[in-house]
Amino acid sequence: MAFLNGLKCRECGREYPAEPLNVCDFCFGPLEVVYDYATISEVVSRDRISQGPLSIWRYADLLPVDSEEPVDIMAGYTPLIKAKNLGKRLGLNNLYLKNDSVNPSFSFKDRVVSVAATKAVEFGFDTLACASTGNLACSVAAHAARAGIRSIVFIPSDLERGKVIGAAIYGPTLVAVDGTYDEVNRLCSEIGDNYPWAFVNINMRPYYAEGSKTLGYEVAEQLGWRLPDHVVIPSASGAMFTKIWKGFNELACLGLLEGVDAISFGPDQNTAHHPAVTTRMHMTQAAGCSPIATAWQNGQTHVRPVRPNSIAKSLAIGNPADGIYALRVLEESGGSAQIVPEDRVVDGIKLLAETEGIFTETAGGVVMSGLQHLAESGAFGKDELVVVYITGNGLKTQEAVEEVVNPLSIRPTLSSFEEALQGRPLAIR
Ligand SMILES: *Cc1c(COP(=O)(O)O)cnc(C)c1O
Numbered sequence: 001m002a003f004l005n006g007l008k009c010r011e012c013g014r015e016y017p018a019e020p021l022n023v024c025d026f027c028f029g030p031l032e033v034v035y036d037y038a039t040i041s042e043v044v045s046r047d048r049i050s051q052g053p054l055s056i057w058r059y060a061d062l063l064p065v066d067s068e069e070p071v072d073i074m075a076g077y078t079p080l081i082k083a084k085n086l087g088k089r090l091g092l093n094n095l096y097l098k099n100d101s102v103n104p105s106f107s108f109k110d111r112v113v114s115v116a117a118t119k120a121v122e123f124g125f126d127t128l129a130c131a132s133t134g135n136l137a138c139s140v141a142a143h144a145a146r147a148g149i150r151s152i153v154f155i156p157s158d159l160e161r162g163k164v165i166g167a168a169i170y171g172p173t174l175v176a177v178d179g180t181y182d183e184v185n186r187l188c189s190e191i192g193d194n195y196p197w198a199f200v201n202i203n204m205r206p207y208y209a210e211g212s213k214t215l216g217y218e219v220a221e222q223l224g225w226r227l228p229d230h231v232v233i234p235s236a237s238g239a240m241f242t243k244i245w246k247g248f249n250e251l252a253c254l255g256l257l258e259g260v261d262a263i264s265f266g267p268d269q270n271t272a273h274h275p276a277v278t279t280r281m282h283m284t285q286a287a288g289c290s291p292i293a294t295a296w297q298n299g300q301t302h303v304r305p306v307r308p309n310s311i312a313k314s315l316a317i318g319n320p321a322d323g324i325y326a327l328r329v330l331e332e333s334g335g336s337a338q339i340v341p342e343d344r345v346v347d348g349i350k351l352l353a354e355t356e357g358i359f360t361e362t363a364g365g366v367v368m369s370g371l372q373h374l375a376e377s378g379a380f381g382k383d384e385l386v387v388v389y390i391t392g393n394g395l396k397t398q399e400a401v402e403e404v405v406n407p408l409s410i411r412p413t414l415s416s417f418e419e420a421l422q423g424r425p426l427a428i429r
């Protein structure tokens, strides 16, 4: 491993060593990792990947780590499912679901945290920390447990119980802050200046964010080293959205896709675009917190921060760190950004559950309703290959759907059963 050259500012291009840093000292731009792609291209191959572990670590050559032993709870290698029933409902013959709700801590955050935790251990940190909208807290606490180090996680105090318990069980120091995620994040930046901790989404962010590229690699591998025509993604900070695009382009530039010739990455690796990558990137956000989608729809190149008020708490970032880069990906890929009405989020959760037997969380409700709107407005050809990313698990946001599930309550007798059944015909598909 060790194909990492260092860090580079995305705005002014200044270079930094591979250390726990995330902001440029000169222009305050975000830092990103720089790879030695020339060496990677000599080593990496489809064969080598397919012989790797059944986790994100099969793509280790393309991740910013040196250690041979990652902090691994088997994140990734999740199912890509052909959605026949939902596809029929939406008039799509090639609709697929990337079911990342079945990761070890039940969201895609295990991908990013596995990379960040591995890097934190490499740097010699003894404490893993984060500011979280919920799923990150669960994943950080789980990976710290696996690594045998301490964790301290900061969450907004209004989070769903499933996320609080789903983090607390791993034994972190759990701090509920009376404020929004953006306030929690600001506090954590200040804490990070005073305590020698690895904040996965602050000082470890350049490494952490790279973990999301595996969502792109895996879908390509599962499709036989081909890319979808469209992907539909739920966004908060916009990081995952930009990294899936980066992952697709890396595969193309390295010549790993079927029928695609390798090309050089050019001077700015992070904006490399291989002309064979024609996937359209569709972003979805909930109306109660849609700063990136709003900027896109208004034709702005900058994102104006908002104060979130959304049922989709895992997406409730009012000041998204990767907002402007996500806008560039929308532009470059010919994609779109959907603003999903709050009252359609639960409909989206139900639609997925009732058609495909997958129970997703509120972020999944957002992406499902966004998908439905795109399909109904003719954004896809009926035979085009569409992949929807289902990023989190419904058992963590049960309060969102409590009112739409109503079991029959009966006494243990046949007559009581038949009485209850009257006027409630069995659901027909
Ligand atoms: C964090 C999260 C997202 C958004 O990720 P970003 O990279 O911040 O855009 C989407 N879905 C779920 C379930 C999440 O927890």
Ligand SMILES: [Zn+2]
Pocket (backbone or CB within 6 Å): 009, 010, 011, 012, 013, 014, 024, 025, 026, 027, 028, 029
């Ligand atoms: Zn800079």
